[in-house]
Amino acid sequence: MSPTRRPLLPVAGVVLALLTGCSGDGGQRLAGDRVTVEEAAVLADVLLRNHEQGGADFVVTAPYGEGTVLTLTGEVDFAGATGRAQAVTTHGGERPDDARTLFFTANEVWFGDIPGLPDALTAAGLPEAAYVRRPLATGAESPLTDVLLRLVLNLSAEEADDPGAFRGEAYAWQGDRSIDGELTAVYASDSGWSVAVDRSSDLLVQFTTRLPGQEADVTVSLADHGPREIGVPAAEETVDGTAHPQVAATVGL
Known part of the structure; x- marks a missing residue:
């Protein structure tokens, strides 16, 4: 494994009890059975x-706080x-939802469509801009949004993992279940994460994990796999938030 790559699924989660099924040799297979050689190859790839x-x-749902959920809905060019x-x-109906548009790379994130941002940009003498850009945080105290964006980007690798790594007792088949009408096989690690893989295409459909310090699972769902072309906002419509901290502070960035 390349030292610059992250392992398959690096953060903790909770394994749910799922359906049982039949093993390839006709015998009954139970949720919790070890991953087979063939399944290990699927997970490695x-x-x-x-x-x-x-x-x-992709859709990411991340419950946090009392009745509060952050949902990211978009597309990624892996x-x-x-x-x-x-x-x-969303705040459980206690106050209006907060919404904003994001663009992101492995290094930066752009924020737009935020209430108060046009007035803050005009006050700073930058009325032509529409987005505020800042570095994508990577430290232990990173904002939840940044953690989730990095999580989405990390669901991709230029090399396969070692299939043998999934043959130990730490990895198990948890059953088959339907997700958005697609039959998936679900696998889990005793370190906490679980994945659902499409039975017909071997593509990743869902990844569930728990982030450090959180009490609820984060779920990333993927659909409509295929090439994407995503351009970030142009320089002339972007304000550097580190160079204009008063703008960033006004809109809570």
Whole structure:
């Protein structure tokens, strides 16, 4: 494994009890049974397959706080490590939803369509701009949005993992289940993550994990795999948030 790559699914989650099925030799197979040789090969290739497909639509749901959920809905170009999304924070009806548009790469994130941003840009003498850009945070205290964007980008790799790594007792088949009408096989690690892989195409359909410090699972769902072309906002419509901290602060960035 290249030292610059991240392992298959690097953060913790909770394994759910799923359906049982039949083993390939006709015997009854139970949720929790070890991964077979064939399944290990599928798991070893699942991130590489995302990269080879080029991209996908995605939905990320991340509950946090009391009745609060952050949902990112968009598309990602895995090959080019670029994406865009609509970020919506719901507060359980206690106050209006917060929404904003995001563009992101492995290094930067752009924010737009934020209430108050046009006035802040005009006050700063930048009325022609529409987005504020800042570095994508990578530290332990990163904002949840940044953590989720990095999580989406990390569901891709230019090399396969070692199939033998999935043959130990730490990895198990958890059953088959239907997700959005597609039959998937679900696998889990005792370190916490679980994945659902399309039975017919071996493509990643869903990844579930728990982030450090959170009490609920984060779920990333992928669909419509295929090439994407995603351009980030042009320089002339973008303000550097580090160079204009008053604009960033006004809109809570």
